[in-house]
Amino acid sequence: MYQMLDPHELVVFITGATSGFGEATARRFAQAGAKVIATGRRRERLEALQAELGAENCHIAELDVSDNAAIEAVVNALPAGFAHVNVVVANAGLALGLAPAHETDLSDWQTMIDTNVTGLVQTVRALLPGMIERGEGHIVTMGSVASDYPYPGGNVYAATKAFVKQFALALRADINGKNVRVTNIEPGMTETEFSVVRFEGDQQAADKVYEGMTPMTAEDIAESIFWVTTLPRHFNVNRLQMMPVAQAFSPFAVHRGE
Numbered sequence: 001m002y003q004m005l006d007p008h009e010l011v012v013f014i015t016g017a018t019s020g021f022g023e024a025t026a027r028r029f030a031q032a033g034a035k036v037i038a039t040g041r042r043r044e045r046l047e048a049l050q051a052e053l054g055a056e057n058c059h060i061a062e063l064d065v066s067d068n069a070a071i072e073a074v075v076n077a078l079p080a081g082f083a084h085v086n087v088v089v090a091n092a093g094l095a096l097g098l099a100p101a102h103e104t105d106l107s108d109w110q111t112m113i114d115t116n117v118t119g120l121v122q123t124v125r126a127l128l129p130g131m132i133e134r135g136e137g138h139i140v141t142m143g144s145v146a147s148d149y150p151y152p153g154g155n156v157y158a159a160t161k162a163f164v165k166q167f168a169l170a171l172r173a174d175i176n177g178k179n180v181r182v183t184n185i186e187p188g189m190t191e192t193e194f195s196v197v198r199f200e201g202d203q204q205a206a207d208k209v210y211e212g213m214t215p216m217t218a219e220d221i222a223e224s225i226f227w228v229t230t231l232p233r234h235f236n237v238n239r240l241q242m243m244p245v246a247q248a249f250s251p252f253a254v255h256r257g258e
């Protein structure tokens with residue numbers, strides 16, 4: 001029988017665990033016997049998750065990934081049993097708005113860059129040295145199909161995810177031989193709070209995105225993360241791109257006339 005890793009050996013550090021992919025990933029790993037460090041800005045949600053999963057399996061820490069000092073403080077304060085992180089799920093991120101580039105709010109662009117790019121590299125930088133030192137680990141970065149397929153209004157969001165994809169691939173080049181795996185997860189349409197955040201709390205606008213089709217779920221994405229990280233240690237999935245069956249590609253847009 002094909003031998004997957006025992007999840008009991010995994011200590012999983014997750015950013016953005018208060019909602020969506022991160023929360024589902026925390027559940028998937030904790031329920032399989034892994035130890036999970038769930039982080040995010042909303043403390044009440046972290047406390048509820050810890051109450052559900054049990055404090056012996058789930059350590060929580062309030063964390064804004066755009067604050068590097070806060071990341072280092074959380075990593076340095078990990079309690080015994082959670083300190084030897086061997087899976088990092090750098091997932092925290094967001095899209096804001098769908099306005100065209102010439103009309104968008106510059107502060108929205110800055111927030112996406114601070115979270116999706118700066119926050120992600122800070123998370124990886126804080127946890128990678130420990131993995132290298134211990135000779136074992138797995139970095140999972142949260143990309144998107146937006147890194148390969150631009151769409152109107154995607155502008156800086158798509159660009160942050162292109163950064164994440166290339167950063168993940170470049171990491172593999174740097175740490176080859178160190179027994180640390182890197183996987184960029186690249187989902188398409190998945191119903192979480194993602195669209196509610198994108199449309200600043202407008203639930204109706206968010207619901208419209210998934211109207212009349214079946215999107216992927218946070219559990220689908222958590223399952224893919226669980227799969228890549230429990231594969232045998234010699235096996236590295238570099239990129240994993242996923243879409244709901246109802247989502248596909250369209251031809252190039254062609255503007256005709258003046």
Ligand SMILES: NC(=O)c1ccc[n+]([C@@H]2O[C@H](COP(=O)([O-])OP(=O)(O)OC[C@H]3O[C@@H](n4cnc5c(N)ncnc54)[C@H](OP(=O)(O)O)[C@@H]3O)[C@@H](O)[C@H]2O)c1
Nearest residue numbers: 016018019020021040041042064065092093190192193194
């Ligand atoms: N849903 C999709 O269709 C889709 C597709 C491709 C990729 N993605 C990516 O998947 C990731 C997770 O998104 P999701 O769909 O699960 O959306 P979500 O339900 O809105 O969850 C986003 C998570 O990121 C956290 N977060 C946002 N800003 C943060 C910050 N500054 N510091 C720490 N945590 C922060 C949020 O927690 P707090 O607000 O509590 O901090 C929340 O837990 C994102 O990187 C997103 O770009 C989503």
